[in-house]
Amino acid sequence: MNAATAEAIPAEPRAIVEVEDVSKVYPGGTEALNHVSLDFPEGQLTTLLGPSGCGKTTLLKIIAGLIPATGGEVRVDGKVVTGPGPERAFVFQDFALMPWANVLRNVAFGLELRGVARSEREAVAESYIGQVGLKGFEKAYPHELSGGMRQRVGLARALTVNAKVLLMDEPFSAVDEQTRRKFQEDLLELVARERKTFLFVTHSIEEAVYVSDRIVLLSRRPSRVSQIVEPDIPRGDDPEAIRRDPAYIDTVEEIWQGLKKYLDEGV
Amino acid sequence: MQTPTSSPALRAEGQASPAPARPAGTGLSSGSDSAPPVAPVALPAPNVMAQLVSHPLFLRLVSVVIVFSAWEYAGRVPISPAFPTFLETMDALSGLVADGTLFQAFWITLQPLAIGLLASVVVGVAFGVTMGLNRLAEWFGAPLFIIAQSAPLAALIPILTFAYGIGLTAKVMTVCIMAMPVIVLNSLNAVRHTPLSLLEMGRSFLGSRWQVIWKIVLPAAAPVIFAGLRLGCAAGFIGVILAELLITPTGIGDIITYNQSIAEYAKMYAAIFSIIVFSVLFIELIERLEVTLFRPEKRATR
Amino acid sequence: MVIGKIRVPLFCSLIIWAALWEVVGRSGASFIIPPLSAVFARIVEIVPTATFAEALWITGKAFLLGNAIAIAVGVPLGVIMGRSIIADRVFLPWVNLFLSAPLTALVPVIMVIFGLGETTIVMTVVLFAVWIIVLDARAGVRGISPSLVEMAQVFGANPWQAFGKIYIYAALPEILSGIRLGMIRAVKGVVIGQLLVSIIGFGRLFELYSSRFLMEHFWALLFVLFAFAFTLNEVLAWLERKVDYYAAARH
Numbered sequence: 001m002n003a004a005t006a007e008a009i010p011a012e013p014r015a016i017v018e019v020e021d022v023s024k025v026y027p028g029g030t031e032a033l034n035h036v037s038l039d040f041p042e043g044q045l046t047t048l049l050g051p052s053g054c055g056k057t058t059l060l061k062i063i064a065g066l067i068p069a070t071g072g073e074v075r076v077d078g079k080v081v082t083g084p085g086p087e088r089a090f091v092f093q094d095f096a097l098m099p100w101a102n103v104l105r106n107v108a109f110g111l112e113l114r115g116v117a118r119s120e121r122e123a124v125a126e127s128y129i130g131q132v133g134l135k136g137f138e139k140a141y142p143h144e145l146s147g148g149m150r151q152r153v154g155l156a157r158a159l160t161v162n163a164k165v166l167l168m169d170e171p172f173s174a175v176d177e178q179t180r181r182k183f184q185e186d187l188l189e190l191v192a193r194e195r196k197t198f199l200f201v202t203h204s205i206e207e208a209v210y211v212s213d214r215i216v217l218l219s220r221r222p223s224r225v226s227q228i229v230e231p232d233i234p235r236g237d238d239p240e241a242i243r244r245d246p247a248y249i250d251t252v253e254e255i256w257q258g259l260k261k262y263l264d265e266g267v
Numbered sequence: 268m269q270t271p272t273s274s275p276a277l278r279a280e281g282q283a284s285p286a287p288a289r290p291a292g293t294g295l296s297s298g299s300d301s302a303p304p305v306a307p308v309a310l311p312a313p314n315v316m317a318q319l320v321s322h323p324l325f326l327r328l329v330s331v332v333i334v335f336s337a338w339e340y341a342g343r344v345p346i347s348p349a350f351p352t353f354l355e356t357m358d359a360l361s362g363l364v365a366d367g368t369l370f371q372a373f374w375i376t377l378q379p380l381a382i383g384l385l386a387s388v389v390v391g392v393a394f395g396v397t398m399g400l401n402r403l404a405e406w407f408g409a410p411l412f413i414i415a416q417s418a419p420l421a422a423l424i425p426i427l428t429f430a431y432g433i434g435l436t437a438k439v440m441t442v443c444i445m446a447m448p449v450i451v452l453n454s455l456n457a458v459r460h461t462p463l464s465l466l467e468m469g470r471s472f473l474g475s476r477w478q479v480i481w482k483i484v485l486p487a488a489a490p491v492i493f494a495g496l497r498l499g500c501a502a503g504f505i506g507v508i509l510a511e512l513l514i515t516p517t518g519i520g521d522i523i524t525y526n527q528s529i530a531e532y533a534k535m536y537a538a539i540f541s542i543i544v545f546s547v548l549f550i551e552l553i554e555r556l557e558v559t560l561f562r563p564e565k566r567a568t569r
Numbered sequence: 570m571v572i573g574k575i576r577v578p579l580f581c582s583l584i585i586w587a588a589l590w591e592v593v594g595r596s597g598a599s600f601i602i603p604p605l606s607a608v609f610a611r612i613v614e615i616v617p618t619a620t621f622a623e624a625l626w627i628t629g630k631a632f633l634l635g636n637a638i639a640i641a642v643g644v645p646l647g648v649i650m651g652r653s654i655i656a657d658r659v660f661l662p663w664v665n666l667f668l669s670a671p672l673t674a675l676v677p678v679i680m681v682i683f684g685l686g687e688t689t690i691v692m693t694v695v696l697f698a699v700w701i702i703v704l705d706a707r708a709g710v711r712g713i714s715p716s717l718v719e720m721a722q723v724f725g726a727n728p729w730q731a732f733g734k735i736y737i738y739a740a741l742p743e744i745l746s747g748i749r750l751g752m753i754r755a756v757k758g759v760v761i762g763q764l765l766v767s768i769i770g771f772g773r774l775f776e777l778y779s780s781r782f783l784m785e786h787f788w789a790l791l792f793v794l795f796a797f798a799f800t801l802n803e804v805l806a807w808l809e810r811k812v813d814y815y816a817a818a819r820h
Contacts, residue, residue: 509765
C-alpha cells in the first residue's frame with residue numbers, strides 16, 4: 001500500500017454500483033431495508049457498518065443478486081441487477097468452501113462453472129493461490145486448513161473470476177483476532193494492487209475504519225443510511241501506523257458515538 | 268437433520284468417532300515396589316501394561332474373547348437344551364462350510380437380496396433426490412415414505428405372497444419394502460439440507476441449475492445418502508431373512524428352519540452366526556467403498 | 570407445497586392417494602386391493618370385537634414390557650459406555666454390530682429358547698429396541714460439556730450423584746431420541762415376532778385373515794397398526810422437541 005496509488009484514483013470516481021430506493025420485506029413481515037439509496041464509487045473500498053441484525057448482509061446479497069429486493073433497483077455498471085452476474089464476485093462469511101474438493105478445485109470453481117478448460121482454470125487458480133499466500137496447499141482439503149486459510153481460499157476463488165466488484169460479507173468474522181489483523185493489512189494491499197471495487201460488510205468499527213475509503217452507517221432495522229463517513233487517514237507504508245494515527249482513533253470514536261444511540265434505544 | 272431416521276449417535280456417521288484420550292488402566296500393576304533391586308527393570312511395566320490395556324485392538328480382542336467365552340459357558344451349563352456351546356456351533360459351521368451347504372444357501376439367499384437392494388438403491392435415491400429438488404414431488408410422495416418409515420411393513424409380507432406367489436419376486440419385493448423408505452427419506456433430507464451458503468456460492472458464481480445440482484447439491488448430500496444406503500442394506504438383510512423364514516424356507520432361512528425342526532441346534536446357530544457376520548462385513552464394505560470412491564477429503568486424512 | 574397463495578400441508582396428498590386406491594379397489598383389478606371405503610368399514614367392525622381387544626392387549630403388554638426392559642438395560646449401559654473408555658471399547662463393537670445386524674435371524678433362537686409364547690415376543694421387542702437406546706444414551710453422555718463434568722467434581726459429587734443428578738439430565742435429549750427410535754424399532758420387532766410365532770396376538774389374526782383370504786380384514790388390521798406406529802412416532806417426536814430448548818441451553 002502506498003499513497004501514490006491511492007491518489008492516482010480521480011477525486012470524483014464514477015459510481016459503479018448504484019442502489020436506488022431499495023426496500024426489503026421478508027415473507028412474514030420482517031422489514032430489513034427501508035428505501036435505501038446509495039452509490040458505491042469505482043475503485044474504492046466501501047464498508048456497510050451497522051448494529052448486528054440490521055440489513056447490511058441483506059443489502060449486500062441484493063446487490064449480489066442472490067435475493068430479490070421488494071422495492072427499488074440496483075444497477076451495476078449501469079445495468080439493472082436481476083441476478084448474479086460476471087462483474088460481481090462474492091466472499092462468504094462462512095467461507096462456503098466445498099468440503100469434498102481440494103483447495104485448487106475450490107479456487108478454480110468459479111471458472112469451472114463458466115466452462116473454462118481444466119488446465120487453463122487451474123493455472124489461473126494456482127497464481128491466485130500463490131497471491132493469497134497458500135502456495136503448497138493446493139492439494140489440501142478445507143478441513144485441514146485453519147479458519148484464516150479457508151477464508152484466503154474463499155478470497156482467491158472470488159479473485160479468479162476477475163470481477164470488477166468484490167462483495168465481502170463479514171469475511172473475517174469467523175477468524176481469530178490475530179489472523180484478522182493480518183487479513184486487514186493484506187486487504188489494504190489487495191485494494192491497492194487490484195484495481196477493483198470492494199463492498200465490505202462488517203460489524204466491527206475498528207475494522208471498518210482501518211480498511212475503508214468510505215463507511216456507510218446503517219440504522220437499526222428497518223435500515224436506512226444514517227451517515228456516511230470518509231475516514232481521512234494517511235495510508236503510509238507501515239500498516240501498523242494506521243492503528244496509532246489520531247485520525248483513526250478519532251474516527252472510531254465518532255462512529256461509536258453515532259452507533260451508541262441505537263444500542264441505547266435497543267435496551 | 269430432523270428426520271425420523273436421525274439419531275444423535277448415527278448422525279453424520281459419527282459411530283466410529285475416536286474416543287478422547289484419557290488415562291486408563293491405573294493401578295493394575297502396582298506390585299513392583301515390593302522388590303527394590305529389580306525396581307529399575309520393572310519400572311516400565313505399569314506403563315506397558317497401561318498402554319496394552321488402553322490399546323483399542325487389545326480391548327476389542329478382550330471383548331470378543333469375553334463374549335465367546337460367556338457363550339461357551341452358557342452352552343455348557345446349559346442354560347437351555349436349545350443352546351449349543353460356542354465351540355459346537357463353530358464345529359457345525361465348519362461342517363456346513365466343508366460340505367458346501369453354506370455356500371449353496373448363501374447363493375440362494377443373496378439373489379433376492381442383491382436384486383432387491385439394487386432396485387431399492389437405484390429407485391430410492393432417484394425418488395429421494397427428485398423429491399428433495401421438487402416441492403410438488405415431495406408433497407405428493409414424501410407422506411407415503413414417512414408413514415412407511417415408521418410402520419411395521421413386515422406385516423405386508425402375506426399380501427406380497429398373494430400378489431407375487433412364493434417365488435423369488437415376493438422375496439425381492441420384501442427386501443424392497445424394507446430397504447426403500449429409509450433410502451428415500453435420507454436422500455430427500457440430504458438434498459433438502461444442502462448448506463445455504465454453498466447454494467448461494469454456486470449461484471453467485473453463475474452456476475446453472477444443473478451445474479449446482481450436479482456439482483454442489485449431490486456431493487454435499489452424499490454422506491447422508493450413503494448413511495441411508497447403509498441403513499437400507501441393513502433393513503434389506505432383515506427383509507430377506509424374514510422372507511425366507513415366512514414365505515418359503517430357502518437358502519439360509521432353510522438351514523435355520525430345517526435344523527430348528529430336527530433340533531440340530533448347533534447347525535441352526537451356525538447359519539445364523541454366518542449371516543450376521545456376512546451382513547456386518549457387507550455394510551462395512553459399503554462404508555469403505557464410499558470413502559474410496561466418493562469422499563476424497565476423508566481419504567486424505569487416513 | 571403452495572398452490573396459488575394457499576399453503577397445502579404435506580399430508581394432504583394422502584387424500585389423493587386414498588382416492589386413487591378407492592378407484593383401483595372399485596375397478597376390481599385385484600382381489601388383494603379392496604376398496605378403501607370397505608377397509609375403513611372393516612376397521613369400525615373389527616376394532617370393538619373381543620378378539621381384537623385380546624390381540625391388542627397381548628401385543629401392547631409385550632410392547633410395553635419389552636420397551637421397559639430395553640430402556641432399563643439400555644440407558645444405564647449407554648451412560649456407562651459414555652463415561653468409561655474401557656466399557657466403551659468392550660461393548661461398542663457389539664452394540665454397533667447388533668444395531669445393523671439382521672435381527673430377524675435371531676428370532677428363531679429366541680423361539681427355541683423361550684418357546685412360542687409371550688416371552689418370545691417380549692424378548693424380540695427388547696432385541697430390536699435396546700441397541701439404538703444404548704448408542705444414543707452413550708452419544709448423549711459424551712456430548713455433555715466438560716465443564717459440567719468438572720463442576721460435578723469440584724462440588725464433590727460422588728459417582729452415584731453425578732450419574733443420577735447430572736449425566737442423566739444432561740444427556741436427556743439424546744436419551745429421549747434413542748427411546749423414540751427404539752420404540753419405532755420395537756413396533757417392527759413386535760410385529761415381526763408375532764408374524765414368526767403366528768399363534769398369538771396380531772400374528773394370529775394376520776394368519777387367520779390371510780389363510781381365509783379376508784383381504785378387507787387384513788388391510789383393516791394393517792391400517793390400525795400403521796396408524797398406531799405413525800401416531801407413536803409423531804407423539805414421541807413432539808415430546809423430543811419439547812426438550813429441545815433444553816438441548817439448546819446445554820451447549
